[in-house]
Amino acid sequence: MKITRVKTIVVNAEMRNWIFVKVETNQDGLYGWGEASLNWKTRAVTGCIEDLEPLLIGHDPRDIELILQVLNKHSYYRLGIIGATAISGIEHALWDIAGKSAGLPVWRLLGGKTRDYVPLYTHLGLGDMKSVYETFDPAPLRDNALRVIEQGYNALKVVFIPYSHYMVDRAARRRVEELMKTLRDAVGENIAIMVDFHGRPASISVALQYIEALAPFDPYFIEEPVQPGDPEAMRLITERAPCPVAAGERLIGYKEFEPLLQNRGVHILQPDLNHTGGLLEGKKIAAAAEEVMIGIAPHNPNGPIAGAAALHFAISTPNFVIQEEMSGAVPWYDDVVSAPMKREGSNWLIPDVVGFGVEINESEAAKHPFKPEVFHSRTAVLDDGTIVDW
Structure with missing residues (x-):
């Protein structure tokens, strides 16, 4: 062959x-x-x-x-x-x-089944990126979260940390507290809420102050509190945070994860199997994380084949925790792709397929050609014109 x-x-x-x-x-x-x-x-x-x-x-x-x-x-x-x-x-x-x-199925080749179903979470907005990245007000935050819960999910991720610099004022801290309280009051005590910082704080101090505002409302984890590439900063935040800390979506390959493994700089690692080198590299990262009591929650806001790869990885990985997913993100999703992900509530079922169990309708795919994507990052500017991390 x-x-x-x-x-x-x-x-x-x-x-x-x-x-x-x-x-x-x-x-x-x-x-x-x-x-x-x-x-x-x-x-x-x-x-x-x-x-x-x-x-x-x-x-x-x-x-x-x-x-x-x-x-x-x-x-x-x-x-x-x-x-x-x-x-x-x-x-x-x-x-x-x-x-x-x-x-x-690929999961058999990766080591076989380690669980009977795969826990999931999705984004605020169910694929609407403006809802994900541009919801900073309590009312739409509440309404969008309730729509996610109505779809059967018991876990969701939000991105409402303000664009930040090296210091944070009381008003910004209280705003974060208000948004998290609104969310928790809306969805109740039994829904897992993940808060993605998107690496917006430019200092450890700012990250910790926002974490302190969120902690009373029991986030499932907070994600990427500072920009990637500083494992010592991640360790200091993780040691002081009163809730679980996750990171890793922008790291490439085992070598970039290794410092966080060595210093136990996070509670949860988030390799993106679409970016970090593939499934074999993901398995190496997961095996090393298991040795130091770190769980794996793969990042995946991508398309259907990335979702299928994540599904097979999750089935076969013992220290897997929860999977980010974006199935059905566009109305014509099922016209373009036949994928193995079958959701019941907030779980994917184990597929009995050959390979990944994915097929693409190339003629349907051709109806949706390349277009430049929206640069949401252009809004990441402070009042005085300072460019900050998106």
């Missing part, structure tokens, strides 16, 4: 572009689907996959570890987030082929 072609299909899903990766083989009808979606970098990622294609041609697609070595080492320059996303999408497709050729 040999790889003969790698191609990408870009589908504009309103809130972002999905980048589907199709790896074809010399066996009739045997191909694999992966996903390499990366917001605001669609053309860079598709170009990277095109550049990497010659390194793949002629390889047996089931030699996944060998191919990853080729893609990472024969590219010479380290690839960063764009290259890691491209490789992740290719690697997903290789796992899909491996499962199909063996007649087994």
Whole structure:
């Protein structure tokens, strides 16, 4: 069995572009689907996959570890987030082929079942990105949260931390407290609420003051309280926070996670299997996290194939905690993709499929071509004109 072609299909899903990766083989009808979606970098990622294609041609697609070595080492320059996303999408497709050729679901190849269902959470707005990133008022926050609960979810994530700098005033702290109280009063005591800081605080002090305002309302975890890349700052916040702390969606590969593992800088790690190098890299990160009593809650606001990959990973990973998901984010979702994710309440069921169990209707996908994505980050400016982290 040999790889003969790698191609990408870009589908504009309103809130972002999905980048589907199709790896074809010399066996009739045997191909694999992966996903390499990366917001605001669609053309860079598709170009990277095109550049990497010659390194793949002629390889047996089931030699996944060998191919990853080729893609990472024969590219010479380290690839960063764009290259890691491209490789992740290719690697997903290789796992899909491996499962199909063996007649087994990918989760069987990753180690088999470790649970009977996969706990889920989704975003405020159910795919409406303005609701996710631009809801800073109590009334729409409450209304959007109730819509999520009405869909059967018992866990949701919100992003309402103010755009911040190195200090925070009392009014901003009280605003965060008011929003969290509104949310908790609306959904009740039994709904898990995750608060994504999006790395907005520019100092440990600001992050801790916001955490203190949130803590009385029992967040399930707070996420990315400061920008990635400073494991010591994460450790100091985690040691002082009165609630669980999560981070990791913007880290690439095991090496970037290793400092947080060594200093126990978080309670929950959030590798994005669409960006960190794929499923094998995710399994390495999860195994190392398990050794130091850290759970795994993979980041995934991406498309349906990324969701399928996350599902198979979660089934097979012992220290998995909860999965972020975005299924049904556009009205025509089921026209473009047939995916294995079947939700009951706030859980995915275990699929009995071959490979990932995903199929793309390429003619339907072509009806939603690439469009530039909305730059929500343009609002991340303070009153005095200072540019801050989005």
